[in-house]
Amino acid sequence: MRFFSDELRNASPYVVRVFLSYLFEALWVVKSEALILSFTDLYIYALNDSVKTFEYGGEELKALMAMILFYNKAAMQNNLEVDIPVIRVKISEMEVLRSKSIIDSYTHTYELYKNQLFALLSSDKQKFAEYVSRAKQHAIKMKNKYFINQIKRLEDDE
Numbered sequence: 001m002r003f004f005s006d007e008l009r010n011a012s013p014y015v016v017r018v019f020l021s022y023l024f025e026a027l028w029v030v031k032s033e034a035l036i037l038s039f040t041d042l043y044i045y046a047l048n049d050s051v052k053t054f055e056y057g058g059e060e061l062k063a064l065m066a067m068i069l070f071y072n073k074a075a076m077q078n079n080l081e082v083d084i085p086v087i088r089v090k091i092s093e094m095e096v097l098r099s100k101s102i103i104d105s106y107t108h109t110y111e112l113y114k115n116q117l118f119a120l121l122s123s124d125k126q127k128f129a130e131y132v133s134r135a136k137q138h139a140i141k142m143k144n145k146y147f148i149n150q151i152k153r154l155e156d157d158e
Contacts, residue, residue, distance in 0.1 A: 058106030
């Protein structure tokens with residue numbers, strides 16, 4: 001993890017976002033969420049710079065959403081406070097950018113992560129169920145068993 005952290009300090013914000021999205025998800029899959037928090041400084045760097053470089057389209061939006069989702073899952077699981085207003089502002093920015101871009105192959109994945117994140121942040125059981133249902137719909141459209149299992153884990157953790 002130290003090697004990854006050191007190498008990412010020399011990478012562009014885009015590379016950091018994409019790499020962290022995959023790394024965070026992998027750490028979540030193997031139930032090593034606490035290691036995600038060791039990348040907090042890079043997470044903040046990538047998050048703060050995200051509005052400047054959305055030239056990569058859907059992949060960048062999907063990566064940013066995944067990075068936010070898995071970081072906040074780790075934070076909540078480790079009883080750290082999550083700054084919900086900042087997350088909602090970032091999601092609003094992404095929604096504006098997404099509405100201006102061409103819908104591409106990352107749309108369902110982006111929506112799946114977004115609805116999981118909203119479910120995670122929701123304190124209302126009914127809203128949680130609605131977001132989970134939306135996420136399931138996107139996973140089913142993709143016919144992706146991994147994503148369906150990811151949503152089941154979210155429900156089980158609730």
